Amino acid sequence: SGQPWVNQLVKEAAGQAIALNDLASRVFPGYPDARRALEALLTVSTLARNKADEPGLVPTRVHGLFRGLHGLYACVNPRCSGRQSEPGEVAVLGKLFTKRRPDCDACGCRVFEIASCRSCGSPYLLAYSQEESLDRLSFLWGETEGALFRLELLPSAPRYTERTEIVRLHLRTGYLDIENRFPDDEVRELAVGVDESGQRELAFDRCAMCQPGATAKSRIYDFRTRGEQPFTALIETQFAEQPPQKNDPRLPNRGRKVLVFSDGRQKAARLAPALEHSHARDLFRQVVALAAHELSDKGGMSAMQYLYPAVVHTCADRGYDLFPDADEQEFHNHLTQVKGKTLLQVIAMANKGWLRATRSFAQAIFSELTDRYYSLPALALATVEEDPDTAFMIFDDFPDVGLEPDAQRVLLRAWLRQHLERRSFRPDGAETRELGEGWAHPQGINAARLEHLLPNRFDQYLAHVLGGDMVKVERVSEWFRHVVRDKGLLHFESDVYYLQLQGLSLHLRLDASWLRCRDCARIHPEALADACPACLGEVVEVDSDYLDARTGFYRRQVHRAFDKRALEPFGLSAAEHSAQLTGQPDESAFNKVEEYELRFQDVPLGNLPPIDVLSCTTTMEVGIDIGALSGVALRNVPPHVANYQQRAGRAGRVAEGFAYRLW
Numbered sequence: 001s002g003q004p005w006v007n008q009l010v011k012e013a014a015g016q017a018i019a020l021n022d023l024a025s026r027v028f029p030g031y032p033d034a035r036r037a038l039e040a041l042l043t044v045s046t047l048a049r050n051k052a053d054e055p056g057l058v059p060t061r062v063h064g065l066f067r068g069l070h071g072l073y074a075c076v077n078p079r080c081s082g083r084q085s086e087p088g089e090v091a092v093l094g095k096l097f098t099k100r101r102p103d104c105d106a107c108g109c110r111v112f113e114i115a116s117c118r119s120c121g122s123p124y125l126l127a128y129s130q131e132e133s134l135d136r137l138s139f140l141w142g143e144t145e146g147a148l149f150r151l152e153l154l155p156s157a158p159r160y161t162e163r164t165e166i167v168r169l170h171l172r173t174g175y176l177d178i179e180n181r182f183p184d185d186e187v188r189e190l191a192v193g194v195d196e197s198g199q200r201e202l203a204f205d206r207c208a209m210c211q212p213g214a215t216a217k218s219r220i221y222d223f224r225t226r227g228e229q230p231f232t233a234l235i236e237t238q239f240a241e242q243p244p245q246k247n248d249p250r251l252p253n254r255g256r257k258v259l260v261f262s263d264g265r266q267k268a269a270r271l272a273p274a275l276e277h278s279h280a281r282d283l284f285r286q287v288v289a290l291a292a293h294e295l296s297d298k299g300g301m302s303a304m305q306y307l308y309p310a311v312v313h314t315c316a317d318r319g320y321d322l323f324p325d326a327d328e329q330e331f332h333n334h335l336t337q338v339k340g341k342t343l344l345q346v347i348a349m350a351n352k353g354w355l356r357a358t359r360s361f362a363q364a365i366f367s368e369l370t371d372r373y374y375s376l377p378a379l380a381l382a383t384v385e386e387d388p389d390t391a392f393m394i395f396d397d398f399p400d401v402g403l404e405p406d407a408q409r410v411l412l413r414a415w416l417r418q419h420l421e422r423r424s425f426r427p428d429g430a431e432t433r434e435l436g437e438g439w440a441h442p443q444g445i446n447a448a449r450l451e452h453l454l455p456n457r458f459d460q461y462l463a464h465v466l467g468g469d470m471v472k473v474e475r476v477s478e479w480f481r482h483v484v485r486d487k488g489l490l491h492f493e494s495d496v497y498y499l500q501l502q503g504l505s506l507h508l509r510l511d512a513s514w515l516r517c518r519d520c521a522r523i524h525p526e527a528l529a530d531a532c533p534a535c536l537g538e539v540v541e542v543d544s545d546y547l548d549a550r551t552g553f554y555r556r557q558v559h560r561a562f563d564k565r566a567l568e569p570f571g572l573s574a575a576e577h578s579a580q581l582t583g584q585p586d587e588s589a590f591n592k593v594e595e596y597e598l599r600f601q602d603v604p605l606g607n608l609p610p611i612d613v614l615s616c617t618t619t620m621e622v623g624i625d626i627g628a629l630s631g632v633a634l635r636n637v638p639p640h641v642a643n644y645q646q647r648a649g650r651a652g653r654v655a656e657g658f659a660y661r662l663w
Contacts, residue, residue: 005041006058009027009041009045024038042058042060063648068225071224072223073099074095074114075096075111077188078094079094080095087106092156094106102143108172110171113142113222115152115222116220116223120209121521124155124204126151127151128141128150131149134201140174140175154192155190158209159210161208164193164208168187169188171186191208203220204220228270228274229278232274235275239612252320253570253572257614258613258633259600259629259650260613262636263635271615275613276573283320285376285558286557287314289561290561291310292506303389303504304384309347309355310343310347316335320569330358338355362428370423377420381509384420384504387503390503391409394487398479401466410527415454419499424445426442444498452496453480457535517538527539574615576616577617596614599611634647
């Protein structure tokens with residue numbers, strides 16, 4: 001008590017920019033938690049005011065600078081003394097670097113760029129060869145200058161050795177130890193890919209750790225930041241951290257806004273739809289999880305045929321606009337119809353045919369359940385199972401092959417997931433051609449073809465579970481054919497069958513234990529014979545740290561949706577603002593730029609929703625008053641200091657909290 005911390009804060013920070021850590025040590029000298037204390041002081045001082053319409057005690061502007069990775073590089077010494085974790089102990093790779101360099105500053109061994117398999121996460125090294133033919137390969141380059149050819153190498157012992165060859169790399173020089181002249185402690189073994197004839201290849205046709213028989217090509221990618229998704233994630237976080245700016249119930253996000261600057265019109269035009277698309281996927285996942293919880297908690301049911309009415313009820317009850325476009329009239333009518341009604345009343349309306357799933361919902365649930373990487377099951381958040389009300393009909397004729405009822409259910413659920421990821425799924429509300437993005441449309445099941453009935457080597461999984469007894473495998477295969485054709489659970493269209501929401505149920509498993517495959521790294525809730533249904537690899541219980549590292553970013557989003565203190569979920573409406581959109585006024589009396597400016601300021605324009613994020617070029621730097629704006633994001637470094645000052649200065653004129661993101 002009696003310490004003039006606020007006065008010291010103003011003295012040190014006013015009139016000049018200062019790094020947060022430096023400011024913390026000046027305001028709280030010698031205090032071990034100075035950074036946290038400063039953050040608390042800034043928060044309290046920003047919010048403190050005599051009257052609601054007055055500025056805060058200490059108006060604050062925070063400039064956050066973020067830089068994308070231009071690659072990730074690693075020392076090849078498995079016993080590197082500079083490794084950040086357990087230095088000197090044996091590991092796959094040594095010290096990591098964010099910039100290309102010829103050798104390690106800790107142990108002097110060679111440094112190469114690293115990549116990873118998109119499916120299992122296994123690390124790979126990226127080196128370069130002077131010749132495209134690798135028959136006489138003798139030296140690995142780490143540099144990219146000149147006429148060089150990129151080469152993929154696996155630093156771990158390959159689990160599937162049929163298409164690999166082992167070479168010995170001298171750690172300090174980068175030469176291949178062709179004649180075994182160097183001691184074993186000066187070299188390490190790496191695997192290169194080979195073709196069917198045994199000739200070395202520059203790239204692995206399939207990952208040697210997880211995809212030995214997959215029809216898809218290799219998914220080995222480097223760690224360079226690319227695309228719009230990393231920046232959109234920053235904007236979403238910046239938006240979520242803002243306190244509400246207006247207490248108007250008609251505004252779903254209570255006046256929170258972010259203004260995004262890009263130096264080129266193409267970047268601004270790409271960013272707006274990319275942000276909406278990225279956030280819509282995350283928002284839909286959150287809302288589906290909340291709706292499934294409501295179904296179970298208040299309705300005592302888990303059947304996915306009631307998922308749409310539960311989603312509508314959740315959105316109407318909590319004020320979420322899941323599909324904010326003005327042309328989503330049917331969904332908005334449903335929100336109006338169920339307002340104030342209980343969940344059971346809404347389900348009764350659906351049973352009478354008054355709430356049919358819209359096309360947007362059908363497209364969203366198709367994308368959610370069929371995504372191999374970001375679906376609720378893939379993120380270890382929920383499982384798709386048989387509807388308990390129809391289970392008696394499904395298993396009443398399961399063949400006597402020695403599997404207990406619980407094992408039968410595990411087998412069916414594994415089969416369901418394989419078919420969902422194969423996209424053998426067609427929800428009501430949209431035509432088959434309207435589902436999926438790009439080439440990822442639904443694929444029906446031809447019950448007469450075994451590779452359709454039991455996809456992705458599921459017949460091999462059956463053989464493993466049943467101890468190799470092919471008679472039993474045939475009997476269970478025939479039972480699956482019977483499930484597809486005769487149980488009434490699948491939708492028949494154009495001579496093929498599709499899974500549908502009827503007959504399926506969704507069960508949240510937010511805090512349950514999960515299993516992971518050692519080979520393909522897929523996450524499973526349960527497994528038979530300790531084998532992965534996708535690749536037959538060994539499954540083990542997943543460690544919480546591993547699960548957080550693999551899926552934590554998206555899992556935390558869903559967990560925050562259940563936290564009443566958080567400001568999530570929230571919808572985001574984004575639009576482009578550039579000179580090319582000015583044009584001539586249409587019948588609405590506003591051109592597009594004027595319309596977007598008004599909607600960004602929450603001015604009502606018919607039934608058009610407010611705009612939350614405006615992706616603009618230099619058109620918004622000067623001359624336009626956009627009111628109480630507290631968030632600005634910069635897609636790239638501005639050309640001049642004056643441009644940065646103009647853009648960053650758009651925020652913080654009226655509002656109490658300020659945040660900037662520079663990419």
